[in-house]
Amino acid sequence: MDACWEEFGWERLGHGLGRRRLPGWDATVALVAGADGVLLYDTGSTLREGAEIRDQARALLGRDVTHVALGHPHFDHVLGAAAFPDAEVYGAAGLAELLRSGAAELRADAVRHGVPEADASAAADALVTPRHEVHDEQTLDLGGGRRVLLADLGPAHSGHDLVAVVPGSPAVVLCGDLVEESGEPQAGPDAVPSRWPASLDRLLALGGGDAVYVPGHGAVVDAAFVRAQRDRLAAAHGTSGGPGSGGVHAV
Numbered sequence: 001m002d003a004c005w006e007e008f009g010w011e012r013l014g015h016g017l018g019r020r021r022l023p024g025w026d027a028t029v030a031l032v033a034g035a036d037g038v039l040l041y042d043t044g045s046t047l048r049e050g051a052e053i054r055d056q057a058r059a060l061l062g063r064d065v066t067h068v069a070l071g072h073p074h075f076d077h078v079l080g081a082a083a084f085p086d087a088e089v090y091g092a093a094g095l096a097e098l099l100r101s102g103a104a105e106l107r108a109d110a111v112r113h114g115v116p117e118a119d120a121s122a123a124a125d126a127l128v129t130p131r132h133e134v135h136d137e138q139t140l141d142l143g144g145g146r147r148v149l150l151a152d153l154g155p156a157h158s159g160h161d162l163v164a165v166v167p168g169s170p171a172v173v174l175c176g177d178l179v180e181e182s183g184e185p186q187a188g189p190d191a192v193p194s195r196w197p198a199s200l201d202r203l204l205a206l207g208g209g210d211a212v213y214v215p216g217h218g219a220v221v222d223a224a225f226v227r228a229q230r231d232r233l234a235a236a237h238g239t240s241g242g243p244g245s246g247g248v249h250a251v
Contacts, residue, residue, distance in 0.1 A: 008056045026217045027076045034142025037066040041174045043080035046119045050080020071176030072158040075110040082126035091130030092152040092160035099129045155192040156199035165206050173207035174214050181218025193237045200230035
């Protein structure tokens with residue numbers, strides 16, 4: 001069914017693998033399908049958006065999402081999670097407690113960025129927290145030889161940054177907002193910019209020089225782009241790294 005990806009507004013990245021750039025904040029969601037399971041990386045900004053992703057995944061793959069990985073705890077990536085009540089949900093270590101205690105803040109942030117108050121409240125009230133927390137690395141077996149490595153690389157863009165690496169030729173790396181292509185990396189109050197370059201070093205080590213890197217916002221990039229963004233962050237914050245210019249902009 002891979003030929004149908006583009007008809008639904010998705011970008012096919014390989015067999016059983018694709019991503020969609022959602023309207024509004026240009027946030028990425030991605031699907032990775034194996035013989036026995038389907039992983040969704042990030043879930044959108046509202047229950048309505050999550051439900052649309054759920055229905056599209058079913059139409060594209062002929063089955064339901066079984067696993068959800070939350071890349072980091074910002075509204076445009078997690079507030080659609082309740083649309084997947086039967087999925088096993090994964091997040092970086094400490095994310096579950098943060099989401100449980102921070103639902104009101106997520107709701108307020110969503111409204112501040114333009115989500116209708118009723119939609120933000122409904123999503124925050126139904127917020128799903130991870131049952132599985134990733135400490136360092138964990139591999140998911142989706143069947144048929146398809147494995148996905150989840151790695152906790154934070155704190156950097158946030159205090160809880162989880163990436164997904166899909167082995168292949170080339171490998172595909174779902175970066176979350178550790179990498180952004182449609183603008184300079186965004187740093188809100190939970191960012192730790194001084195540690196961000198080291199997180200990108202580890203991301204590059206996991207993916208390798210030939211991988212396809214999928215940003216949390218923007219077009220697919222290569223290792224050279226990630227390396228350049230890493231160097232700009234290092235230069236802006238006085239951490240070790242190559243020369244560069246630019247900075248991190250507050251949300």
